[in-house]
Amino acid sequence: MTWWKNHEFPSARCLFLQSIKLHQKGLWKSECICGRDVAPLKGLSVEAEWNLQSSLCPCAEPKNPVSSALASWEAYYQWRSLPLHSPVAVLLHWPLTLYHCVQLSRTQTPRYDGQDTLCIHYLGPEKELLQLAAFGELRALFPSVQIHIELVGPEVPKSRDGEVVNISRYACCSDKSCCCKSSIGSKDLSCTAVTLKLWKGFYHERCSDILKVLSTITPIF
Template sequence: MECAGKGSRTPCGGPPTRLCHRCRAVAYCSLSHQVSHRTSHKRECERLEQQMKRSGVLNDFPFTFTQTATQIQETTCSFLAGHGIHHLGMWMCECSCGISSTFDNLRLTNCWNLPSDLCPCKGPSYPKPECMSTWKDYYEWRCIPLSSPAALLLHWPLTVYWAIQLATIKNLLPQISNELRIHYLGPEKELLQLAVFGELQALFPGVNVHIDLIGPAIQHLRDGEKTDLYTYAKCNEPDCECKSTFESHIERKTNCHSRAITLQLHAGFYHDCFGELIKDSPPHIIIAPNAGIAAYTSWLPTLEVIREIKVPVVFSDYCEEASHLAAACITSVTGAPPTIQIQINPFRQPIRVEESVLHLPCYPNCFLFGF
């Protein structure tokens, strides 16, 4: 957490230990910085106070590790180490000390590095429930114990699933039949965890899902790269039946009769390349996880493009305040508030973001909204 008065005429004099006595969402390094920031903070203080009152709901997860995962004192590294997955495979980029590992090695990882009973390495035992709206529902359906940390990666496909449910409920998206085309904006960490999107086979059975991942974090040498997922990410047990389905989880195949999750990468900003992407097959929906709309000016031309092509879009962000600021940006561009109002994502990642500007509880894919 950083001083809310950072950038004042005087440099910060130490760590931000002085919380605003009313909202307790912002902190200052000194009394002088608190005084200098008072006029600016006055406009947001009441709103932040109300958001802080809802923090208990955000921290409410069914997992046995919830108490440690939602505390600031618990670092992601120590959490992963406690589960024996620190610096392993797809988990490598979940902590700041692992992000420096080579991209090429990570992107080919297709193993959970977990026993079979702790991860969804095989297809579901029975059909997906009609109403699945919590992590507990999902874990019960996939027969995973609530002690499993798999949700730390599964929040990517589950957020896609829930975004589509919301768009369908709002009549922004027709009922899914045998094909689903998604434009997925701004991928970063998930580029190193592509195998988890294989879970969309279980979430959308019998549907060919094509996801175009577009963003500046994609290396130009990978521009246009296509990957077909025909199986689920594997467990770490050599004799598990998940090993006998296919030789590799991430592989290129030409069998058009097989249902697959197809992922294709596109380097650059959406507003620069959308023309080619929608020429032959326009998307059913656009999804932009952890968007940070108010923080990046590059979103302005992208929002204008989305408004013009009239495709439903669902955004997520780390906290309610970031979502509030994003909604204001959307309203200024579209002339109307979001059709899908700001709401908690039941499938947000269940481990708290360690470094954030505000004292508000922050989780990846925490809030959803869209138009």
């Protein structure tokens, strides 16, 4: 039985995570009240695992590229060959929201060449800072696209300001024999990694700094 911090009654999210044996594990730690005081300084790590079997999480390349725009979670789960009871949507709503925004802006074309760039300014990240590995799914959603995400907000630790995080693989599953555990595993050497840069402060305070750094990048969003 879990001893709840400060003797508080567990939230519905805590109970849900406990019921699927993910409470306070890996990427899921910041998803409940028990993880509120998890200091980002302790690790904005991308070396994270789903803590799920391979059949329940997207730990490797999709079987097929996206053939048409994904308009629902059901469509995403079907494309990724996941059962609807998989809980990964709890964490993947960050990258899937970005994907949906691109669809709405009508900037995505059916096919990209290796020179295309997707640049996103992401404002106000909080618990996402402890779930950076989830953004690796953008590699599957935008194949062969160079993705740059500027994460800007006051919750970024001062010691991490300006840090660049490259995600070149998907978060691993818990199956010891899965290909995602190999030296190449879930990496696709033909695809540029998702690049995240952390900026501490409010957007209006850091915008000029960001634009200077991105002056050589042509954003499409």
